Amino acid sequence: MTIAEKEQEILETFSMFEDWMDKYAYLIELGKELPLIDQQYKTNQYLISGCQSRVWLYADLMDGKVIFTADSDAVITKGIVSLLVKALSGHAPDEILKADLGFLEVIGLKEHLSPTRANGLTSMIKQIQLYAKAYQIKMKQ
Amino acid sequence: MNFPVDEIRKDFPILDQKVNGRPLVYFDNAATTQKPMAVINRISEYYLKENSNVHRGVHHLSQLATEAYENARESVRKFINAGSKSEIIFTRGTTESINMLATIVESRVNEGDEILVTAMEHHSNFVPWQQLCLRKRANLKIVPISQQGVLDMDFLKKALNPRVKFLAVTHISNVLGTINPVKEIVKLAHEKGIPVVIDGAQGIVHSKVDVQDIDADFYAFSGHKIYGPMGIGVLYGRESWLNSLPPYQFGGEMVEKVGFDMTTFNHLPYKYEAGTPNVAGALGLEAALHYIDNLGMDKIIEHEDYLLKIATKKLSEIEGMKFVGEAPDKTAALSFLVEGIHPYDLGTLLDQMGVAVRTGHHCADPLMDFYGVPGTVRASFGLYNTEEEVSKLVDAAKKAVQMLR
Numbered sequence: 001m002t003i004a005e006k007e008q009e010i011l012e013t014f015s016m017f018e019d020w021m022d023k024y025a026y027l028i029e030l031g032k033e034l035p036l037i038d039q040q041y042k043t044n045q046y047l048i049s050g051c052q053s054r055v056w057l058y059a060d061l062m063d064g065k066v067i068f069t070a071d072s073d074a075v076i077t078k079g080i081v082s083l084l085v086k087a088l089s090g091h092a093p094d095e096i097l098k099a100d101l102g103f104l105e106v107i108g109l110k111e112h113l114s115p116t117r118a119n120g121l122t123s124m125i126k127q128i129q130l131y132a133k134a135y136q137i138k139m140k141q
Numbered sequence: 142m143n144f145p146v147d148e149i150r151k152d153f154p155i156l157d158q159k160v161n162g163r164p165l166v167y168f169d170n171a172a173t174t175q176k177p178m179a180v181i182n183r184i185s186e187y188y189l190k191e192n193s194n195v196h197r198g199v200h201h202l203s204q205l206a207t208e209a210y211e212n213a214r215e216s217v218r219k220f221i222n223a224g225s226k227s228e229i230i231f232t233r234g235t236t237e238s239i240n241m242l243a244t245i246v247e248s249r250v251n252e253g254d255e256i257l258v259t260a261m262e263h264h265s266n267f268v269p270w271q272q273l274c275l276r277k278r279a280n281l282k283i284v285p286i287s288q289q290g291v292l293d294m295d296f297l298k299k300a301l302n303p304r305v306k307f308l309a310v311t312h313i314s315n316v317l318g319t320i321n322p323v324k325e326i327v328k329l330a331h332e333k334g335i336p337v338v339i340d341g342a343q344g345i346v347h348s349k350v351d352v353q354d355i356d357a358d359f360y361a362f363s364g365h366k367i368y369g370p371m372g373i374g375v376l377y378g379r380e381s382w383l384n385s386l387p388p389y390q391f392g393g394e395m396v397e398k399v400g401f402d403m404t405t406f407n408h409l410p411y412k413y414e415a416g417t418p419n420v421a422g423a424l425g426l427e428a429a430l431h432y433i434d435n436l437g438m439d440k441i442i443e444h445e446d447y448l449l450k451i452a453t454k455k456l457s458e459i460e461g462m463k464f465v466g467e468a469p470d471k472t473a474a475l476s477f478l479v480e481g482i483h484p485y486d487l488g489t490l491l492d493q494m495g496v497a498v499r500t501g502h503h504c505a506d507p508l509m510d511f512y513g514v515p516g517t518v519r520a521s522f523g524l525y526n527t528e529e530e531v532s533k534l535v536d537a538a539k540k541a542v543q544m545l546r
């Protein structure tokens with residue numbers, strides 16, 4: 001599946017829930033599916049700054065594709081990072097960098113989150129893009 | 142309970158709204174309180190009918206505004222039973238009051254001196270003193286607290302030595318709800334000749350403050366936490382102290398005579414009110430203090446204590462519930478955590494269900510470090526909160542915990 005197709009799939013799932021409580025419940029479930037970061041990388045180096053709760057993110061390159069793993073001490077945050085990982089993990093750096101992540105707008109996640117959490121989401125996306133950028137450069141060399 | 146809370150709520154139209162489709166339950170009163178119509182109307186009235194600069198013109202409006210502003214000062218004096226109106230300085234709030242103090246006392250603090258603060262201070266009664274110490278190579282000493290959240294009085298007694306130049310302590314903790322025995326603390330400090338600065342941001346809201354009885358040298362508070370407007374606050378300072386300290390800011394209003402070579406300064410309280418003051422804010426604050434007087438502080442305290450008691454009791458039914466701050470002498474603020482659940486998750490879901498609580502470090506990082514927690518969820522009560530709202534908080538917390546486990 002392309003990133004766009006995955007985004008569409010996530011959107012469809014979210015649209016099944018009318019109430020934001022149900023959407024949160026779904027986010028919490030998503031958090032449980034997050035591919036967990038290896039314990040050895042759960043250090044300050046992999047901590048994303050700008051999040052109120054702690055979020056660790058790690059990226060590996062396998063067969064030209066970026067594989068993300070992550071964790072957080074807050075389960076809703078874990079769900080949010082899981083959402084991003086679900087859409088973006090397993091794709092080439094080029095594809096990740098081109099993704100417009102429009103599905104986040106449609107879900108209304110950003111508007112719905114508290115400003116501090118919305119900032120955290122922005123930081124997560126930036127960190128994901130940084131990893132993709134770094135691997136893109138590495139692959140060209 | 143014969144506290145007329147249903148009637149009272151009609152004075153606060155903002156409470157009558159929905160958040161995420163559910164009736165708002167406002168439990169973030171320690172951060173700021175909502176304003177009764179009396180306050181809102183007073184501010185409008187000022188701008189509709191009285192606005193003018195104070196202490197300047199001889200024209201009618203200016204006299205009206207000046208008189209209103211000075212009456213507001215008198216109302217504040219009465220409310221805290223200060224000895225004189227000269228001791229009431231209008232500021233922007235607690236933070237400005239304390240920063241001002243920590244600046245004007247600078248020449249009184251020298252290398253090797255000590256300033257005492259406590260482990261339960263809000264950043265605004267901590268950082269200004271810490272920075273003063275750094276500027277003057279003085280030492281900041283911290284009075285510890287017990288696990289329950291009670292000040293270590295034995296430590297305090299021993300720490301009061303001749304090197305200590307000031308003791309800064311909060312009247313009531315915004316996180317733990319602990320009511321500190323300020324009168325006793327002042328007495329101990331004064332026995333050693335040490336002046337005491339009290340952060341009254343919460344104290345003014347949840348206790349009957351009499352600065353002469355407490356014998357405080359300085360007492361700071363904010364209007365917006367006591368149902369008044371934002372941007373107005375008070376620094377009470379003992380007259381003898383304020384007379385002996387230098388001005389803070391320079392400009393209009395605070396001067397007596399300005400020449401090219403020198404300037405003489407105005408007397409108290411104007412010496413500390415440079416520039417055009419927040420007149421509407423002062424009038425709004427006055428209206429808020431009258432509102433409280435009309436309801437009766439004793440009754441308000443009784444009502445809030447009742448809410449605290451039932452909230453504590455009902456929340457403790459949740460498995461893994463842990464309260465941060467369990468002082469025997471406690472009021473209106475209830476900080477808690479649930480084992481295995483991040484406070485941000487809990488706060489987010491509570492908000493989702495229309496319950497506004499505060500989540501985070503509450504501007505008290507040293508205190509969070511002491512308890513070894515990333516933050517807490519805090520429900521803080523005000524005079525318009527109801528028992529029914531407490532039930533909603535408890536139900537919402539139960540539901541959130543169930544989802545997050």
Ligand SMILES: Cc1ncc(COP(=O)(O)O)c(C=O)c1O
Binds near residue numbers: 504
């Ligand atoms: C105990 C305490 N001190 C100081 C402050 C700071 O008050 P302000 O932000 O109004 O200056 C607060 C407000 O959160 C407080 O609760």
